Amino acid sequence: MKSYQLVDFGAPLRETDLPNPQPSGHEVVLAVRAVGVCHSDLHLWDGEYDLGAGKRLMLRDRGIKLPLTMGHETAGEIVAIGVDVKDRKVGEVCLVYPWIGCGHCRVCRIGLENLCMNPRCVGIHCDGGYSDHLVVAHSKYLLPLDGLDPVAAAPFACSGVTTYSALKKLGSIIDEEPVLLIGAGGLGLMCLTILKAMGGKGAVVVDISADRRAAALKAGALAAVDASAADAAEQVAAALGGPCWGAIDLVGSPATASLAFNALAKGGKMVMVGLFGGAAPWPLPLIPMKAASIEGSYTGSLAELKELLDLVRKGAVPGIPIARRPMSAATETLEDLRQGRIVGRVVMTP
Ligand SMILES: [Zn+2]
Numbered sequence: 448m449k450s451y452q453l454v455d456f457g458a459p460l461r462e463t464d465l466p467n468p469q470p471s472g473h474e475v476v477l478a479v480r481a482v483g484v485c486h487s488d489l490h491l492w493d494g495e496y497d498l499g500a501g502k503r504l505m506l507r508d509r510g511i512k513l514p515l516t517m518g519h520e521t522a523g524e525i526v527a528i529g530v531d532v533k534d535r536k537v538g539e540v541c542l543v544y545p546w547i548g549c550g551h552c553r554v555c556r557i558g559l560e561n562l563c564m565n566p567r568c569v570g571i572h573c574d575g576g577y578s579d580h581l582v583v584a585h586s587k588y589l590l591p592l593d594g595l596d597p598v599a600a601a602p603f604a605c606s607g608v609t610t611y612s613a614l615k616k617l618g619s620i621i622d623e624e625p626v627l628l629i630g631a632g633g634l635g636l637m638c639l640t641i642l643k644a645m646g647g648k649g650a651v652v653v654d655i656s657a658d659r660r661a662a663a664l665k666a667g668a669l670a671a672v673d674a675s676a677a678d679a680a681e682q683v684a685a686a687l688g689g690p691c692w693g694a695i696d697l698v699g700s701p702a703t704a705s706l707a708f709n710a711l712a713k714g715g716k717m718v719m720v721g722l723f724g725g726a727a728p729w730p731l732p733l734i735p736m737k738a739a740s741i742e743g744s745y746t747g748s749l750a751e752l753k754e755l756l757d758l759v760r761k762g763a764v765p766g767i768p769i770a771r772r773p774m775s776a777a778t779e780t781l782e783d784l785r786q787g788r789i790v791g792r793v794v795m796t797p
């Protein structure tokens with residue numbers, strides 16, 4: 448089994464060669480067909496998150512152990528199953544639900560394993576898809592692709608379910624009003640296509656990059672506003688054509704969070720997804736005065752990924768731009784992502 452492993456935070460990934468894994472119990476071994484490179488892999492690579500005000504969250508203090516094979520957007524073909532696996536069989540091509548919890552706590556029992564305090568996420572706490580083989584702890588986390596292209600489907604495991612879950616948190620707002628969407632990177636484009644598939648009214652997108660704004664317009668954004676313009680807030684208000692009832696911040700910096708919060712109408716809601724870093728920029732009295740809801744959204748549940756794949760199978764979700772690269776280009780790809788040189792998504796193949 449050839450893998451590209453994180454052996455030292457910030458250092459180039461190392462190519463390792465280990466014996467192929469054998470599944471036991473409920474485990475399943477997949478031959479990886481496709482693995483998406485996600486922005487959160489950059490944080491993992493760096494080993495830290497910026498919490499603002501000079502504070503940092505160090506991943507080595509949070510149960511992240513090296514060496515680690517990253518990669519949480521993985522699709523592959525089942526090549527071996529454990530003796531207790533009854534629902535999946537060798538040869539099936541599946542998408543891996545990576546946001547696995549302990550299975551016992553309150554959130555796990557109600558199907559929100561993505562919020563578990565003792566997570567076992569694929570590609571974060573256990574080895575993931577930057578490899579030609581992958582072990583998944585239980586067959587229930589495998590969703591058959593039924594003929595869908597694994598390369599196109601891989602990003603649904605993270606950017607797909609993350610944006611789907613964020614959109615669901617806005618409830619009926621998406622059916623009735625255009626929403627404000629901040630960030631037109633891979634997540635933003637994914638969010639636009641899923642919003643369309645859900646029958647939403649559409650979104651006004653904000654981004655600082657002209658290339659990404661153009662990509663957002665191509666993906667169906669109602670308007671694309673330059674976040675660095677002095678009158679960005681006025682342009683957003685004009686493009687929405689009314690109060691902002693729902694906003695999704697896919698960046699998560701103090702600047703984007705203020706832009707979203709300031710745009711909100713009384714009783715409006717913003718969903719925070721991005722992990723760029725920094726401290727909350729809102730004056731506290733404005734939260735009650737606006738009766739604003741600020742909800743964090745972290746990935747999505749297994750049930751949400753199933754719902755999303757059903758939408759995709761119906762053909763309702765057009766693909767986002769995907770660049771294919773060989774897995775040997777993993778380090779270079781992470782560097783390109785850091786430098787903002789990637790529009791859409793990179794999916795690697797062994
Ligand atoms: Zn991700």
Ligand SMILES: [Zn+2]
Pocket residue numbers: 548549550551552553554555560563564565
């Ligand atoms: Zn749990």
